[in-house]
Amino acid sequence: MLKTINIDEVTEGMYIDSIVKQKSKLKIASRGRVTSKAAIEKLKKQGILSVAVDLSKQLSTENDKEPEAPVKSKPEVPFESELAMAMKLHTQGKKIQKNMLDKVAKNLPIDIEVPQEFASSLVSSIDRNPNALMCMTKIREKDTYLLEHSLNVSILLAHFGTHLGLDENQVQELALSGFLHDIGKIKIPDKILHKPGRLTDPEMDIMRKHVVFGTKVLKDMGLPAPMITTISEHHERLDGLGYPLGLQGEQITQFGRMIAIVDTYDAITADRCYKPGMPSKKALQILLKDSPNKFDLALVKQFVQCIGIYPVGSLVKLDNEKVAMVLKQHPEHALKPTVKVFYSIRSNHYLEPKELNLAAKNNTIKIVEAVIASDYKLDFNRYFNESIAL
Secondary structure, three states: OOOEEEHOOOOOEEEEEEEEOOOOOOOOOOOOOOOOOOHHHHHHHEEEEHHHEHHHHHHOOOOOOOOOOOOOOOOOHHHHHHHHHHHHHHHHHHHHHHHHHHHOOOOOOOOHHHHHHHHHHHHHHHHHOOOHHHHHHOOOOHHHHHHHHHHHHHHHHHHHHHHOOOOOHHHHHHHHHHHOHHHHHHHOOOOOOOOOOOOOHHHHHHHHHHHHHHHHHHHHHOOOOOOOOOHHHOOOOOOOOOOOOOEEHHOOHHHHHHHHHHHHHHHOOOOOOOEOOOHHHHHHHHHHOOOOOOHHHHHHHHHHHHHHHOOOOEEEEEOOOEEEEEEEEOOOOOOOOOEEEEEEEOOOOEEEEEEEEEEOOOOOOEEEEEHHHHHHHOHHHHHHHHHHOO
């Protein structure tokens, strides 16, 4: 027996059969039991306005056994505890990437189970505490862009999918798609792949072939067709000016739209051997500026909400002339995350790391702007490993 109710009427124990009305067109997996107030709040944040509940499945007592909920609300593992695992995964991910690229370059077969198992481990870490792996996406080496970029896209996509309320299989599908999306670039000549500056039209034509090269490799690996479609669309744009097929609007799948957003974001913020990456806030502004012409505006807004205006791991300048790393987003105050202060601009020296909740009632310190390590000639990777990742 189904009944349509407003999202504000949903209570713990109800069984949601389907979404009736929502603010965006995003596909949200929500069938199942509501087991906590946190689950209800998450549905509201996703823009759900009304749902159909199955009254015959509603729990009448607290002792009834509950099936899987539409939104899981697990206790979060502390950041410090998960960071050690995240660092191991980040290192492992780069090794797997290098091994796969070496095999593609030599036309050797790749065991699909290796990246599959890694993607599963990555999603598990995101479930325990997304901030740890999100922090690792900001630890970059200039000479390992290709390895780190695909790993970061995988992490960001898993976090994005989780934020949207997709089921675990869909999140793992996104994570694996991100991890494999640029595998065809190993077939592009180094002088083009690593060229500092703008590519010529003939060079760009060659660069665009990496998508075709990649999808061929993935088909040979036995990757499922939906994932190959997602990966093949990471350079497609809603206005039809993307590549390789010039798809337009509804021709591009939701996962294809998501990977396009994440791929662009990470590319803009990445350090290269010839230029530093832009601050995350600037990258998000570019994505919003290019929406809805190139990118799905509803998805871009959700992505901004997902990672925050000042993403975990990014650097910010405070109004007390100090630099801090963002540790955790505040659920209600986007401009007031929890940060770890580690550098004095005025004195030009490192400080003992100190955690600061900018949303605390007694706090008067504010963020002035997002910055990057090169603004102050900081060797942030070294300092992170020696002083923060303890």
